[in-house]
Amino acid sequence: xxxxxxxxxxxxxxxxxxxxxxxxxxxxxxxxxxxxxxxxxxxxxxxxxxxxxxxxxxxxxxxxxxxxxxxxxxxxxxxxxxxxxxxxxxxxxxxxxxxxxxxxxxxxxxxxxxxxxxxxxxxxxxxxxxxxxxxxxxxxxxxxxxxxxxxxxxxxxxxxxxxxxxxxxxxxxxxxxxxxxxxxxx
Numbered sequence: 057x058x059x060x061x062x063x064x065x066x067x068x069x070x071x072x073x074x075x076x077x078x079x080x081x082x083x084x085x086x087x088x089x090x091x092x093x094x095x096x097x098x099x100x101x102x103x104x105x106x107x108x109x110x111x112x113x114x115x116x117x118x119x120x121x122x123x124x125x126x127x128x129x130x131x132x133x134x135x136x137x138x139x140x141x142x143x144x145x146x147x148x149x150x151x152x153x154x155x156x157x158x159x160x161x162x163x164x165x166x167x168x169x170x171x172x173x174x175x176x177x178x179x180x181x182x183x184x185x186x187x188x189x190x191x192x193x194x195x196x197x198x199x200x201x202x203x204x205x206x207x208x209x210x211x212x213x214x215x216x217x218x219x220x221x222x223x224x225x226x227x228x229x230x231x232x233x234x235x236x237x238x239x240x241x242x
Contacts, residue, residue: 066093066094066095067090067093067099067190067201068090068091068092068093069090069153069154069155069156069204070089070090070093070201070202070203070204071087071088071089071090071104071201071202071203071204071208072087072088072090072101072199072200072201072202073087073199073200073201073202073218073221073222074086074087074198074199074200074218075197075198075199075200076222076229076232076233076235077197077198077232078198078199079237082133082134082183083103083183084237085105085218085219085233086103086104086105086106086218087103087104087105087208087217087218087221088101088102088103088104088133088183089101089102089104089145089154089156089204089208091143091156091158092158093190094187095187095188095191096187096188097187098184098185098186098187098189098190099183099184099185099189099190100158100182100183100184100185101133101182101183101184102130102132102133102143102156102158102179102182102183103130103131103132103133103183104130104208104209104214104217105214105215105217105218106130106131107128107129107130107131107211107214107215108128108129108130108131108180110128110129111125111126111127111128111129111178112124112125112126112127112129112140112178113125113126114129115129115140115178115180116140116162118162122166122169123166123169123170124142124162124165124166124169124176124178127142127165127169127176127177127178128177128178128211129177129178129179129180130177130178130179130180131179131180131181132179132180132181132182132183133181133182133183133184134181134183135181135182135183135184136181136182137180137181139180140178140179140180141158141159141160141161141178141179141182142159142160142161142162142164142165142168142176142177142178142179143156143157143158143159143160143176143177143179144156144157144160144165144168144174144175144176145174145175145176145177145209146173146174146175147173147206147209152203152206153204154204154206154208158179158182175209177209200225202221218233219233
């Protein structure tokens with residue numbers, strides 16, 4: 057996978073891959089999907105590779121969850137982590153893009169759970185940036201921007217996905233990715 061430059065329309069629909077040198081514990085070794093981006097108004101994203109090891113039924117005590125009961129829950133980011141929301145993802149073959157509908161309520165999620173080709177996830181929290189904040193982080197090389205891949209939403213491989221992506225960026229990224237969080241422990 058190669059780094060890609062998003063269109064002048066913004067970063068919405070892109071992935072942010074945490075650079076190996078990014079030590080902020082909220083985003084260390086994370087992959088985020090940017091669902092909304094405006095350089096002046098700010099950005100909204102969801103961490104895709106931090107599974108909470110829970111299902112919706114473990115967090116929602118409501119009868120009739122139906123197909124939502126076994127939806128996996130992820131830590132979406134450090135903001136608003138006191139509530140559960142849903143997001144749907146759908147891969148569009150013709151445009152090679154990933155569509156995300158975020159902040160879905162329970163009823164919207166129930167309806168989308170029945171649609172073919174839609175992947176639903178529950179999220180506790182999200183990532184948010186004020187106007188210009190994400191652009192500043194990109195200038196500091198805290199993130200690598202990448203186009204989404206169709207296999208991104210495979211819950212079986214999500215815990216190893218960041219390391220896998222780092223392997224594709226070459227030997228320097230491989231070396232940085234394999235370094236311990238605290239080099240004094242090496």
